[in-house]
Amino acid sequence: MDIKDLKLAHIGVAVADMTTARQVYIENGYLCGNVVYDPVQKVNICFAEKPDEPRVELIEAAAEDAPVRKILENGEPAVAYHVCYAVADLEKSIADLRKENWLLVKNPVPAVACGNARVAFLYSQSAGLIELLEEDKK
Ligand code: NI
Secondary structure, eight states: GGGGGGGEEEEEEEEEEEEHHHHHHHHTOEEEEEOOOEETTTEEEEEEOOSOOOEEEEEEEOSTTGGGGGGGGOSSSSSEEEEEEEESSSSHHHHHHTTTTTTEEEEEEEEEGGTEEEEEEEETEEEEEEEEEEEOOO
């Protein structure tokens, strides 16, 4: 397996100000959900959606030590920094990608803004940061 076999779920955009960012997406035809606080990542999250398109995840730091703060270190107001893929079996996908030299940078944790589905982050020096989102096993 490689990421070519995976379904794109969302693109993660770190934003300095959620209120402003959310407003821009709404003005551009997106439907924006409520802002949800994620105590694991110490961030506020809002999903912006359009029919038949991948979602855009807006992520705002909610604490001084939130890891996402590093993304906006250079003072930019917003930076797209991860691509999320939906997977059926998180452990298997992580194992497969590690064989392809992806580095596991964040172990599986529940994501409040995704109905507590588990997510993990992997990094490739050539391709950047990806998130794997375990789809409902219903
Ligand atoms: Ni994400």
